[in-house]
Amino acid sequence: MGALEDIRFVEEMALELSADCGSDSGAGSGSEPEPESNKEIEEAVKVLLQGLGEDHEREGIKRTPFRVAKAFRDGTKGYGQKVKDIVEGALFPEAGLENTAGYAGGTGGLVVVRDINLFSFCESCLLPFSIQCHIGYIPAGHRVVGLSKLSRVADVFAKRLQDPQRLANEICSALQTSIKPAGVSVVLQCWHIQFPETQKNNLDPKHPSEFEMQGWVQSSVCSSSGVLENEGNSFRDDFLSLLKFRGINVDSGSSLEYWCPSRSLKMSKSGVTQSAMISAVASILQSLGEDPMRQELLGTPYRYVHWLMNFKKSILEPKLNGLSLRSINSPKRIGGIHSELNLPFCSQCEHHLLPFYGVVHVGYYCEKEEEVIERSYIHSIVHFYGCKLQVQERLTKQIAETIYSVVGRGVIVVVEANHICMISRGIEKIGSSTATIAVMGEFASDRGSKALFLDNISKSTASWG
Amino acid sequence: MGALEDIRFVEEMALELSADCGSDSGAGSGSEPEPESNKEIEEAVKVLLQGLGEDHEREGIKRTPFRVAKAFRDGTKGYGQKVKDIVEGALFPEAGLENTAGYAGGTGGLVVVRDINLFSFCESCLLPFSIQCHIGYIPAGHRVVGLSKLSRVADVFAKRLQDPQRLANEICSALQTSIKPAGVSVVLQCWHIQFPETQKNNLDPKHPSEFEMQGWVQSSVCSSSGVLENEGNSFRDDFLSLLKFRGINVDSGSSLEYWCPSRSLKMSKSGVTQSAMISAVASILQSLGEDPMRQELLGTPYRYVHWLMNFKKSILEPKLNGLSLRSINSPKRIGGIHSELNLPFCSQCEHHLLPFYGVVHVGYYCEKEEEVIERSYIHSIVHFYGCKLQVQERLTKQIAETIYSVVGRGVIVVVEANHICMISRGIEKIGSSTATIAVMGEFASDRGSKALFLDNISKSTASWG
Incomplete structure (x- = not known):
């Protein structure tokens, strides 16, 4: 299905749904939403949980609707904020700065703030x-x-459903209007998690899982106004030079047609069996003060549901009975321990309905070559337990128990993960990272073997994150 | 004066002051302070501004008391927060985890969250x-x-006046009490800005300024309880291994007597001429819900005022008339441009009463060796304009104008700075960075020379930050 058909399809779908969620009430952006609309979002999240085959009264996810609603609300609070309120009272008189241009008058020059850390919700997914x-x-x-106001204004627009280029344009335009400078330029470097390619039955060792989320989709965008607008302009050269001091290189423009990986999902009407879930997402958009009929949002409910459905309960049959020990040529033996390191995984945090992903390291005792488990089998076990609503602690335990049931003597499992829910708190572009460890059988008493295995992980060059 | 005398001195001073600020009302930590107490802090900040020789009605600093009060209040809001409220509702049942120890039952193992980014106000300065x-x-x-609760609990204690070791102890003890796990361990890596050594008249080129803030004071501390308490314990080994995966090495303990550099300031009663300012700071401590008579806080008002007084208006006499052009052997000539790069500076942001610091790069036209200005003179100019309440834009302009008045033909000045007020928003340990540029005379039209100079900065390995 081509891009045009895609658009036609999502438009049709959206029209069908608009009746359900009452999008003709014309709730646009800008007005502060009512606090009670969190309740509506919570109800919609319950519909999503049911669609995923979950009991929303289960202890672990009982408060998930509350948490998801709060995260959506906090992450889109920019709809209720006004740039004027932020900038007012933070414009300070300084001598020597003329009205028209940068260094007219001699010394009024460019001011650059670099490395402001923000996050947005992607309007596509x-x-x-x-x-x-x-x-x-x-x-x-x-x-x-005031310098801090630049980042506060940027945050007003980041805290909306966004696309990198529109975000840059909105920040630039708001600063131009509110500060009335000789020129503004905004450069954004954005990172979006990868989407799993397709849902495969990856318990078949011949076709190992593609369900990996290594790396990020990256996009650089720029928006400028006034004397900073023209490429090759001297002020613009200065701006780019001052960015380069901190290692920031501005691309000439991204070659991606769509930056959000969900946009390359193939849509098919026949595949849409989750219309209740899709309606629920459309109603969330509306509760946030957005217009679900806005062109860029038309396919968003479909894409979000598509993403969620990767983690439907029991979407994979437990075919682990077929798990076999078989001889392979493996160089990864240390002492009597066989290690499989850096197995990538992606799972979905049941507390926030957001992905966590990273790598799994497995070690087990194995004296003979016949006792080695093929890497693809271990990867299948990881995938099986990852593809559902999870918590990292439980995932670690389940992987360890399953392998222990096969190998018997002793197993150690370490899971290292980034939780996307931590992006909002994060340092660097990935936020903090979480590690869990499960130890069974002889590993619990054999400190030397455990230390050897952990040391081996340190040395392996994990490229996750 | 030795440490003991120091303590006796601050105790005496504190007793004298306690009458002024009414510290016998016994305001301890824990109770939510009244909102109107922001007004008290604002009044105290006005006293500080007056003590610095400033007119607190001046446009640029009119709202500084408001901003400083808000920053102190936000940065100490942990006094009003309860760990119980955070953890309640975020304890999830998980099977397989026994009551007594980590891997009893086989798989209940260590959970580690790394790289949680926080900031505190130092209780010493x-x-x-x-x-x-x-x-x-x-x-x-x-x-x-819930994983995010670990960082939220840590933040409750970070948002108080703190010292690294006490902060670690309080986080550890709160988690042990509220979660009742088999053990907790907390490792903190902390960075504190350097203090300028002493106030010197550094306009004497024979004794260039020591007023530099390169590098950070770093301290690593650890606090543990339960099964993670004993060094050499197997669980503790696991914890240290999982930290090592992310390049985090736990020191065996800092050798610093005091980690805050202000603690090595020599105190002398004869030097205390700012008793109104010191009383004002003591009243701020009290408004924040602290007890100014708490042992660790006794010298804090003195130290904070001592720090502020580095930036008293006109503390340096303008001796720039002595500025001379003189011949030196300098290799830093590019074309007809002479460059002095990476001149360190520290100044005080007049909007937040917090330091900003970094490096200044200066370029000017100079055809003959006799026209070269000695680096120490340029450094003196930078120091002269840095040592007062400032904004980075004005500092840049003033340095450019002063040098232009001597060299005539053309000057370019670039200031790169970290603003400590940005720590609270920051990624990495330093937050975002700000660059300003001023261009005068022929540099404004000579794009080639400007580009050459900027390129040269990129290549110089600035070690600031």
């Missing part, structure tokens, strides 16, 4: 993405703005 | 410091805690 924002402006009218 | 926090715990009682 509703997953959060991470942003490094760099802003330059040339003061005019004998006034400068 | 009231400047913020930056923290990377790493927490490990071993679930017990068949329940795990």
Whole structure:
């Protein structure tokens, strides 16, 4: 299905749904949403949990609707904020800065703030993405703005459903209007998690899972106004030079047609069996103060549901009975321990309905070559337990128990993960990272073997994150 | 004066002051302070501004009391927060985790969250410091805690006046009490800005300024309980291994007597001429819900005022008339441009009363060797304009204008700075960075020379930050 058909399809679908969720009430962006609309979002999340085959009264996910609603609300609070309120009172008179241009008058020059850390919800798939924002402006009218206000204004627009280029444009335009400088330029470097390619039955060792999320989709965008607008302009050269001091290189433009990986999902009407879930997502958009009929949002409910359905309960049959020990040529033996390191995985946090992903390291005792388990089998076990609503602690335990049931003597499992729900708190572009460890059988008493295995992980060059 | 005398001195001073600020009302930590107490803090900040020789009605600093009060209040909001409220509802039942120890039952193992980014106000000097926090715990009682709650509990204690070791102890003890796990361990890596050594008249080129803030004071601390308490314990080994995966090495303990550099300031009663300012700071401590008579806080008002007084208006006489052009052997000439790169500076942001610091790069046209200005003179100019309440834009302009008045033909000045007020928003340990540029005379039209100079900065290995 081509892009045009795609659009036609999502438009049809959206029209069908608009009756359900009452999108003709015309709730646009800008007005502060009512606090009670969190309840509506919570109800919609319950529909999503049911669609995933879960009991929303189960202890672990009982408060998930509350948490998801809160995260969506906090992450889109920019709809209720006004740039004027932020900038007002933070414009300071400074001598020597003329009205018209940067260094007219001699010394009023470019001001650049680099490495402002933000995050947004992607308007195409509703997953959060991470942003490094760099802003330059040339003061005019004998006034400068408090430096922290640049990041606060940027955050007003980041806290909406966004696309990198529109976000850059909105920040740039708001600063131009509110500060009235000689020029503004905004550069964003954005990182979006990968989507799993397709759902495969990857318990077949001949076709190991593609369900990996290594690396990020990266996009750099730029938006400029005033004297910073023209490429090759001297002020613009200065701006790019000052970014380069911190290792920030501005691409000439991304070659991606769509930056969000969900946009390359094939849509098919026949595949849409989750219309209740799709309606629920459309109603969330509306509760957040968005218009689900806005062109860019038309396919969003479908894409978000498509993503969620990767983690439907029991979507994989437990075919682990077929698990066999077989001889392979493996160089990864240390002492009597066989190690499989850096097995990639992606799972879905049941507390926040957001992915966590990373690598699994497995070690087990194995004296003979016949006792080695093929890497693809272990990967299948990881995939099986990852593809559902999870918590990292339980995932670690389940993988360990399953392998222990086969190998008997002793197993150690370490799971290292980034939780996307941590993006909003994060340092770097990935936030903090979580490690869990499960130890069974002889590993619990054999400290030397355990230390050897952990040391081996340290040495392996894990490229996750 | 030795440490003991120091303590006696601050105790005496504190007793004298306690009458002024009414510290006998017994305001301890824990109770939510009244909102109107922000007004008291604002009044105290006005006293500080007056003590610095400033007019607190001046446009640029009119709202500084408001901003400083808000920053102190936000940065100490942990006094009003309860760990119980955070953890309640975030303890999830998980099978397989026994009551007593980590891998009893086979699989209940260590959970580690690494690289939680926090900041605190230093209880010794009231400047913020930056923290990377790493927490490990071993679930017990068949329940795990939501991962994000570990960082939220840590933040409750970070948002108080703190010292690294006490912060680690308080986080550890709160988690042990609220989650009741088999054990908890907390590792903090903390960074504190350097203090300028002493106030010198550094306009004497024979004794260039020591007023530099390169590098950070770093301290690593650890606090543990339960089965993670004993060094050499197997669980503890696991914890240290999982930290090592992310390059985190736990020191065996810092050798610093005091980690805050202000603690090595020599105190002398004769030097205390700012008793109104010191009383004002003591009243701020009280408004924040602290007890200014708490042992660790006794010298804090003195130290904070001592720090502020580095930036008293006109503390340096403008001796720039003595500025001379003189011949030196300098290899830093590119074309007809002479460059002085990476001149360190520290200044004080007049909007937040917090330092910003970094490096200044200066370029100017100079055809003959006799026209070269000695580096120490340029450094003196930088120091002269840095040592007062400033904004980075003005500092840049003033340095450019002063040098232009001597060299005539053309000057370019670039200032790169970290603003400590950005620590609270920051990625990495330093937050975002700000660059400003001023261009005068022929540099404004000579794009080639400007590009050459900027390129040269990129290539110089600035070690600031």
